[in-house]
Amino acid sequence: MQQQDFGFGTQIRKSPYFDATVRWGAQGFSVYNHMYIPRDFGDPEQNFWNLVNDAILCDVAVERQVEITGPDAARFTQMLTPRDLSNMSVGQCKYVLITNAEGGILNDPILLKLGENHFWLSLADSDILLWAQGVAVHAGMDVSISEPDVSPLQLQGPKSGEIMQALFGPEIMDLRYYWFREMELGGIPLIVSRTGWSSELGYEIYLRDSAHGDALWEHIMAVGAPLG
Template identity: 75%
Template sequence: MGREGDGDDSVTPDGVPRGSLEPHGVGFGTQIRRSPFFDATVRWGATGFSVYNHMYIPRDFGDPVQNFRNLVEAAILCDVGVERQVEITGPDAARFTQLLTCRDLSRMEVGQCKYVLITNAQGGLINDPVLLRLAEQRFWISTADSDVGLWAKGVAVHSELDVSIGEPDVSPLQLQGPRSRDVAEALLGPEIGDLGYFRLREVELDGIPLVVSRTGWSSELGYEIYLRDGDRGDELWERIMAVGQPFGLRPGHTSTIRRIEGAMLSYRADADEGTDPYELGLDRLVDLDAGADFIGAAALRRIRDEGVTRRQVGLVIDAEPLAGPNTTRWPVRRDGSTVGAVTSAVHSPRLDRNIALAIVSVDATAIGTRLEVATPSGPAAATVVELPFFDPGKSLATA
């Protein structure tokens, strides 16, 4: 799922951009919100932030390769309070939530989560959130970086359905990595270890109200811990870090390296309103024959029947190890003609390769196709490979 930012456009805790922007004195004003965990992340080493959903998100705890190793070898705790929740309640909440997404929700149970796509009338992606069902007529949309709450309210005005839409006092943390179950059990008791993949549970930690789900943006075993009282963010962060120390828990940020290895989308980087599910290989999330009524159904049926002209692929780029993720889209060429663009690229130390997600013409998508990428350092040969780059069966996340 594409829910946290990847860019290098980080800022200091005081809101001053770092790197190339710093000499210009460009700053962010008080309209940029801070999560309930902001002060704790600064104490624990966060030095750079990006802006996502009109909020700061920590993007720098030091060496990103070490952050990756902390994730895949032990566990990290990430402030993802930027994943704002759009809460939908009311007598028609289930019907209305189905109206927003092309995925069939008719068999979604209370206590279940689903990765869904929210589409516009043209079939383009508005968002690719995780949907949580807390009650028969109560849903949370855990959003990527777009104003889904405003979209939902606009749809509701003309839906003639009886629903209420708002943003509750809910801020999530991500606890991710192979030792995350050990940390969760030490924090909340052994019964939390039985929580199934993409399932949720409402719990309380010494009076702190939480929702815990077996979800995350890492392709590793992990949990999201949704704080339901913003006044207790500092306390919750410190409790988790203290309990997690024996298991090697470290503060961190969502790993660009790991999410590209897992071919997880980053909304606005890899997809936007001009990108449809079929171009992204997400056909499995489009249920056109289930009888569900949703925005974009006619357009998606047409796209399915006519076919697409471009698709997402994985690339291995033959070049010196990239110093960091790309901050612009890199043209992809074949025989001198531009056939697409790299949307996300990074060097994977585990695979010892430069790996990338790209959108290219369908005639350049066959596995083994040789292409050329216009990197900032010059043209580099690239090869189309299967996705994801690592753990294709998701055995780590579902363990």
């Protein structure tokens, strides 16, 4: 690990893992969804081989969540996307497109269904929270739209399964692709999904209390270090 000096503006949000990423060698950041995201951990070729051969842990708290709840949440969520959600089950994820009135793509988030009328949109880079709140004004539906205290990590690579078993036990290997479970790790509330940005085996770990960001990062790194 190495210490770096950076200058950051207060108008851009830091993730709960920010200090940990700096301790573990982050050398450059960019801005995504009005937050800092680490982009440079040194040699990019070595980082690639770490992903392909072992596993990497990524701070993706910039995938900010839009939470949709209320009696009409399912109808409202369906209105936001052309993808058919009628057969979506609680505990399932789906890749969806959020479109405007002309069919233009505004965002391509992962949708998580936490209850029959409880959804998260795990966003790419655009202000869909404001868009959804604006759409809801004249939708005539009983919905509540907000940003929950949720900060995702991604654990990606062929050894991610071994690390997840060490963290959560062998039953985690039963988690199907694009499904999730509500879990805890040392009392830290999480949602764990079998999703990710890479083409390797991977998981997303959604922290549900930002106060535990540093502890969660360090725990995963400590468990993962012996496994590469």
